Amino acid sequence: MDHFRTVSDTSVVCWAAKNHPLETLLPFIFSDSPRDDPDRNVRAVTTLYASLHNGTYQGAGATERFYLLGLSPNAARVAIRFWLVGTVADFAQRLWQWLDDIELVGARDLPGRPALKTLLRSTALLGKEENLPPHWVGEVVRAILSGSPLPTALLTGVLNRIKAESGAVNDYRAALIKAWLNRHFRQQKLKGVTVSLNLEEDRIGYLLGRLFAALEKLQTDANPGLNATIRDRYYSSASCTPKAVFGTLMRLHTHHLKKLDRPEYRIAAQNRIQEIVAAITDFPAHLDLAQQGLFAIGYYHQRQDFFTKKTSTQGEAA
Incomplete structure (x- = not known):
């Protein structure tokens, strides 16, 4: 199902009031590329990013209603993790902001904006998705889709993994840290973190x-x-x-x-x-x-x- 993706224990379903390309493009931001087409997600991300101008979606159907539902298991039941409603333009802008926040010099996945699953696995023990703390994965997904600051637990988790591996600050972990910092600083109206070395940064x-x-x-x-x-x-x-x-x-x-x-x-x-x-x-x-x-x-x-x-x-x- 092209409108559905699972990240750790959180399943995300999205749809528009009328058929729209964002329904199929959005899930690629979160999931791995299929093995038989490893460049598929890169193409999808490139298409989405190209459809935005300065973070504003200007294509057809920009005012159409768009819906996002996050589900996760809760004992023998399924719990609603989040329910978000907006326009196509709203969610396109939030995705653009996320892709902009994680862009970083040296990133291995062209065009420098890896899928969320790839990023989150870099914070887990042995790099395994099942070792991700489920309580904050859902919060990360919701923060991205609502345009909110990322949970503090995410930054703590990334930094702890880096320290546990003797300072292994790889591309993926650095991208997550940059995204967390930029959203944190944006909320406080402070300058953000640049894509590459900033000789003017004095913090x-x-x-x-x-x-x-x-x-x-x-x-x-x-x-x-x-x-x-x-x-x-x-x-x-x-x-x-x-x-x-x-x-x-x-x-x-x-x-x-x-x-x-x-x-x-x-x-x-x-x-x-x-x-x-x-x-x-x-x-x-x-x-x-x-x-x-x-x-x-x-x-x-x-x-x-x-x-x-x-x-x-x-x-x-x-």
Whole structure:
């Protein structure tokens, strides 16, 4: 059934008062592509995104009524998780906002907007859908479809999974964090998070994440073939209680600088780190949840920037 999709324990059914393409396009935002046509969802997302202009649906049937029903099991019964009513234009705009919120440099699924199932599995133990906490999956779906802030439990879950895996901030987890932060900041009328590295971003969590990535790169440049980096040992504490660990990390960085075998590499690495440190007035004792999210995004953005540099020599971004 093209109008029906299941995410964890939540089943979503949608329909329009009159037949409309959004009835079949919307479910692809949430589900995996079929194995016999792995690009099907990408095409559907591209079609939907192309039908919107600055977040506004201007196609035929924009004022038609559109309905969304969320169902989940409850003992021997089926419970209504949510019931949303609006126009085609309303829901198209909310989907555009979601796709815009999760867009991120380096995302592996073209056009950079993975399906919700793929994103959520990245937060689960062993990457298995059955290990997702059912109580917040439904809330995530409802938030997307209603245009509301995402539940705090989602950000907590993503950050906990990253810490449990020694700072593994992959594309999918970073996209979820970016979406959570943007919706949180939008509600507070604060500036959002950019798609790629933002050199003008001055929030402390983001700066510390960038600094951590720069220190890690220095360590790996100074020790080629290193099996474990500062990320494996220090990511969790650096992202939660920076004051307790950044003193140690900054002392380590002077040792790593000395191991670089060419002066120009040493100067480039030092300048890169000092540029970030210059914007940091103090290392806080504790970062709140939103700042921990910014730490993850700063770390991710800075690493992606290193990876996309064309220079591949030691001491320069590979």
